[in-house]
Amino acid sequence: MTLINWEKRKNPTKQEIDKFAQSKKVTPVVAELLLERDIVEDSDIEAFLHSDVTELQDPFGLHDMDKALELIDEAVESEKKIAIYGDYDADGVTSTSIMKLTLQKLGNKPIFYVPDRFKDGYGPNLERYKELADQGIDLLITVDNGVSGKDEIKYLKDRGVKVIVTDHHDLPKELPEADAIVHPSIPGAEYVCPYLSGAGVAFKIADALLGDEALQLIDLAAIGTVADAVALKGENRVIVTEGLKQMKNNNHVGLSALLDKCKVRLSNVTEEDIGFRIAPRINALGRLENASSGVELLTTGDESFAKEIVDETEDINARRQDLVASAFADAQNQIQAQKDNGVIVLKGNGWHQGILGIVASRTMDQENKPVLATQFDDNSGVMKGSGRSPEGFNLFTALDKHRDLFTAFGGHAQACGFSIEEDKLDELTKLLQDEPSQQGFDPKAPVVKNYDLQLNIADLSMDLIKQVQQLAPFGMGNPKPIIKLGNVSLSQMRSIGKDASHLKTQITDEQHRIDAIGFGMFEKAASLTTNLCDVYGELGINEWRGKKNLQLMIDDFQVSPQAQVLADLKNVYLDYRNKGLSTKILEHFDAVVFFNEAYLEAAKRFNVKTDLIMYNENCDGKNVLIYDRPHNLELFQKFIKNNKTQHTALFFHTDLTSRYLKPDMIKMKALLKYLYSHQNITMEGMDLVAKYLNMQKNDVDFYLKVFFELNFVKIVNGFVEKANASQQRELIESPTYLKRLQRNDVEKILIESSFDDLLSWMSDYDCHC
Template identity: 40%
Template sequence: MEEKELKLQKQMGISKLLARLLVKRNISNSDAANKFLNPSEDNICDPYLLHDMDKAVERIQNAVMNNQMITVYGDYDADGLTSTAVMYETLEQLGASVNYYIPDRFVDGYGPNIDVYKKLISAGTELIITVDNGVSGYEEVAYAQSKGVDVVITDHHELPDKLPEAAAIVHPRHPNKKYPCPDLAGVGVAFKVASALLEDIPQELLDLVAIGTVADLMPLLGENRALVKFGIIALRNTQRLGLLTLLDNAKINVADISEETIGFALAPRLNSLGRIQNGNTGVELLTTLDDDRAKQLADKVEELNAKRKELVTTITEQALQKLAEENPNKHLINVVAGENWHEGVLGIVASHLVERTGKPSLVLSVSEDGETVKGSGRSIESFQLFDAINVHRDLLISFGGHHMACGLALEKSKVVELQRVLDVEAKNQQLDLDKKTPLEVEQTIEIDDLSLDFFEEIKQLAPFGVANPKPIFSFSNYKVQKSILMGQDKNHFKMTLKGRQEAIDAIAFSIGENGQQLVNNADEIEFVGELSTNVWRGQTKLQIMIKDFCLDIAETTKIRVNDLRHSKLTPNLLRTDGEFFFFDATVYRKLANYFKRDARIIVGLDKLPEQAKVNNLIIVDCPPNLESFSTLLNKVEFEEITTILYPYKPILLTGMPTKEELGKVYRFAVSHKNIDLKNDLNKLADYLKIKKDLLIFMLQVFFEVGFVKIDNGLMAGSSSSRRINLKDAPSYRARQRLLEAENVLLTSKTVEFEKIISQFITV
């Protein structure tokens, strides 16, 4: 390896680091390195190397010359929308009579739809060109042909055993013709057709190609790498009014556009159209020449993207709550179904569940009639989700997907059986949920060797993405100068690392309950990370984005944890041998009759005997805050702990009220007198569209700070010019602390929960 690095370093006149990074990517000679680092038009393949390209071009040219009506049949995701825009603009440039159709996710489903084909043909379509779909449409193509309408398929998805008898099938993995870049995105295939039709490389379309390729997570190697690299340059100089307005709304400087801009800003916004409404407006946004229309459409996208985020957050929390109630610890796969869950975001929700629980996840929405469920699944690298479900197609109404993702529909009555067979398949595949995919660390670097020049050198490997990830490094020769928690919720962690001369910040986002432990033990943290830059007040600083870390804290005691947090609370649970502890006397009174006469029960921290010793400490209810939980664990000496943590009045789903909700209730309170809370509270909650429990909480807070007066059940607002911070109210602080406790103690996986208990004991 080192010999190859030295040879490449000498041949290319590059640094040892860059040579090492190239060799680790199997690029070990100067010709391959030049093509990788400095792609040119030579990296763009001849479009006629694609199967049936000659047939496709001939049929399309014939349609243009004879003024036949052409319909471009696309798809509703970012790849499909950009593919449609590429083909539509190309045909318009050729003077074709052309329109486009984007299937509706909720009406037409994905891909070819025979009812839609019938409508298009009845409306006068004489040639259908599919983009980013089509190879699965055997029946649809046969119907079109029977009506004298040809179909030209351009697609990149998995090829079925039986291909449609289309006029042409342009596909980079067609078995009859091997293409040099088999991993083109749908937009990449459409671009190759455009290149053949225009007899040139249409550079004005490269911005769309970059968006679709990155959004569809295609490997950024070979021709794809060149297309995206050129496409990012095109994006920085784009004249597309829709994209410019979209970027402006997202507060992104056009000059700063990168593959990350596409992945985290443009792609999610374009995808939100098909997820929430219909994707047709996406194509119009990408192709419009009208300033006002561009602004109108971009604003609509921003609105839908915000709605998508809100739906994802809400459904994710509801799904986690359902999983908690249904005892997921006995399942290796999450299968969760809910009513009124928006189908368009279930794939994203499934991804969030994978992140939060570490398990492959299926998220399903129950139909209005309650008979069927439909949804999406996402997996982890070590579990073949498609294979696991594919062998049980008899349970399903419809199904499709690949290793990491799928879509499916089935009868609601078969969901339990699906859960059972998936758990069996997980065991057959020897799924180990505690085993993580290892990160590939490039090398160890001294802090003093880091610089902006060093960062610029690494950037030569961009664009980064699938098959070309950002380099991850470990770091040496530094001392931790400072460590803090950041963010409104204090869930981000930052260290300032000092070498002999240089200093640099290292940041970890969303570290959850580990925060204070990291701050307290920053000197002991082992971590790896990527390099990035932070621009503040015109100054560019290098920083490390922590990708993974390890903190070993010596355990002072070895205990056995019986995790019953997600078990249904039944009388049998309250008949376990051990010492039962309740934080809340109200919860104890509710359950008192279920205990055996000789049960040993302690209610309240103040009732704990000094130096209490028990064999099995059974914690029945959820504590009001983490401090109480820590106090209990450190006041009682035990060999075994059983955690039920029954949430008597859970607030995870409702959380804290928003500023808008607080403002709405306050305005109503100060403008009305003598509101009868005893009799009209339900009506008031319905009127304000706020959950009753949350409304009661807000009124309690307002009462404590003097915003309302309550006398004999009658409430009246009390306007005040005083500046009052609601967060200082006792009820507000108590709810925040309870929410923190529920988040940490009720949503963590068993392995994480055991670590949390150990950390509390060692505090």
Template identity: 35%
Template structure:
């Protein structure tokens, strides 16, 4: 059974917000997002581009901008070196297009995941040098490139590193390192993604907010799972507005190929539909199709690239299903793994481009920090995903001697190591997880923002809560706890009866509640359940021009069981 946990909210902040005129309900939701004053709440609920920070506050930005301006003035050849994921491709596109518009002699270089692998490579630096490049600017990569920075220096090339990943103890000796997470950086917002930092660099170059790139910054920000607070919230808020009427041919084609043309877009569409299509190129082939899509000015060319991404995305989905099935079979063959606080799964021939997605699926199913590894002879490449309460990067750092290289964040990471060390990795990673996680940590949890009466859930409430969007990491859609809701009707939905539909409340004012992939729960409900405790999210359903309010359920319990919403 999942734990229902009350979102921590400082009582002092709740009281302050109530005095500022917010309802107790909204005050608690805002306080749970670490918003403590009326001024902070107003900035959160009414994002403004003017609230974006001055980019020159970022350590390394001033010398970086000076060197780029010198290259523009002297007509030097510049290379933008990016990563092959959605964030990296968007970041590469932002900086490439901005420099091109400024008249630069600029080219883009995105490594091949399969031939080169992640990061800045010495061979690529030498190739760019042979092409006449004397200034390389990395985006979304490079923070660990110590040896590669020395190669650039030895060739007489200048290197500017822009990255958002966790810096190692020793930084590369580049002309400039721009990463708000680096020691001594006074920039207040540490959570920008790679494209967000590229956006800030263009902001500094132009001396104005580059609104023309809000669309790409928004897609990358949501797709890269950085917290949608602070500047990220501003970028996504205004990026979504721009995406409603896309001016970029490639983005318009992408939206149309995803079946979203003419529909109101949400952050969910960026994270689950647009982002995966851009990611599909680098996962299965090279990221060239995604980069060309985002940088073309030709609508017909954009349509062709979007079609290619659509084909690749379908192939990616099939590969994910196949590898996830193989991973599940591996777990079934090793029941002893079920008692361990972590999972390390490895398979020969698994596509390294999709194992991160498979790791996420395994976390959803088993609620354990999970490492999924693609074996290829003597080499092993892995992706890791975590659960709340376990800092993945820190955990991997404890066993760094096993890896040839690793990097990432609290919740996601990547690594490589010799195939012969996989068993050692499984044992030692389990030891690290066991030292940091309690049995309670390994129970799936649902964080409840506030308790609410059923009669308070109406269209007015739903519309007021829409001001909390866009939702995502750090600002999830509020989950509300409803106690003892009368159950009027329960039935299944879908061709395979996979989903559950409840009618709750009074016959005069019934409310619909939907639980996706919970169709099997109908058996329990058929056993005389008359009322239920619920945790769910309020939604507005539009049909034939009419608006109604409904709940999307995260969990439920029969009301004869005492509801337990713990404080931690």
């Protein structure tokens, strides 16, 4: 199991937060989150918190946008045949859909082609380009791909086909000789938002061609932006924010049908719904089938046809989930067998090639190691594979050293795809094992993650959710804030889900509680030695039967440092405070320790066959029992500081319970007032005074002794009278009163507290900690 070290993203002081909140007119919570994200300038804060359509940038700021529009306008006006070449993931499907709908709004009827993951591979494919050219196309527009298609695009150019490349991926050393390349990162012509998704680039073309009418397509651009995990900064925030608003207008019957199938209400759709419900279903099409149906879904105006595609999509997604679960379970034996390997290489047993990346990703999360997941492909006769690696390990660098072993290879630092002959896979596996050490990557080192807010359960509220939501949409570059709840308990833990792997629990402190869910966390919770934890998670709302309740989605929980200290101390200290003692029990200990000599002398008369010693004698390494309680806490503190015992039983006997009564200020004042207002009261008459004032006689004796010590009263001719005190005195100046307070502290901490609370107090002084 991967260890996680949680660190605060940043640590602004309370004074800094309050000052920032006041000057920027935001709440302290929003102020802290902005400071953590280095969003401090007024203009940046305004753009971040209040993204709207007016912040969409001029589309003609993109490289070759003017050329692309000329080509498209000419092709539309001349009624030329236009083809769109897309990609099979959610970004590619939405890019293709945006371009198709844009051209249709201009009066053109384009054809489109979405590559097949298994037949065509990623990006430009020469065979498919030949087929399109043979169909007599005049213009090809690539979306979400194309910059790597130098040779393929040259073929089309040689056939007299015009080519517009729209892409956002990393640029190769040589760009293709297309008629126009619309890309946000062309050197010398970098766009103001260089991290647009493929769908974002396609939307900018729609914006240039259609103007305000393009806003009807921004919801599709939002899906591609979230799905492709590009940074939600700058214009990307505007695209997602406005896209979510646009979804509520129900412009696309296919998207509405998909949301309905996902049980997402149009009025309440969020970026999380895109990331966890919509995008996975669209991606499933390209993983198991052909993603062309996804384009048909997002561009159709036929509700019944849309419903058919959605039902098919749901079936495919469910099959994808089952295939992933089966393959991942099948992989566990291989994972266990390679537990000492630096890089894990999995060989599929009939695994579907479309889910290899997911299996690699889940294994990476589980083991915190680079993973290659492979499966033999009957059509090509080679192993097809997909790799994933954690931050800190460059998978592309590791594999690129052995490029000669692959029949095909591509990717980047954290993900790759490849083909390799089966007999060379074992060779590659051996060559990769030294790579983690060569790159200085330790898979056993804890993974560092950040949390944003440290709060108490009492701080969690619907209003807090509203404050946090001001920073939405969340995603890459703007993660949803993680809340830390420190030193809380997990209670009422139970397993849920088909495989009973998920955790449903309540997080509690002494006075408050909140429901919580932790996916895949029941086994970890069941193995806890203590339920006192630090919990990290995202605050949300669980709606059930029309009722809304707060709920924490748990990202992680760890035994808190304080809980670990208590667990360690429980290996040393034993709670004997409510146990009965006998001579036989005492003789199990190496020594019995006393704080009061009177108890020590009394114990000696019983001839106990063990050492009877005072608290100031050395007890290091011994098994001891503390028999009585000290008169003040300092004595006990010194004992636990100076004696590293093997085990210590805490009995804390006393027969002086009446002396541990808490002084009652009201009764003290009542007694003093009575003595001041009455004459001829003798010490012998105090029984009657106590009875008249409804007080215990021992309380009256105690209060009277304090009054004498503070010179509030005196004895004159056998009578108690008011003294002529020359200065005001504090009760704590009375030795008797101070002693009583000290004994009350002993009673409260050593006797009345729970064992956990007692050990928690002791941990500040104990030499075992």
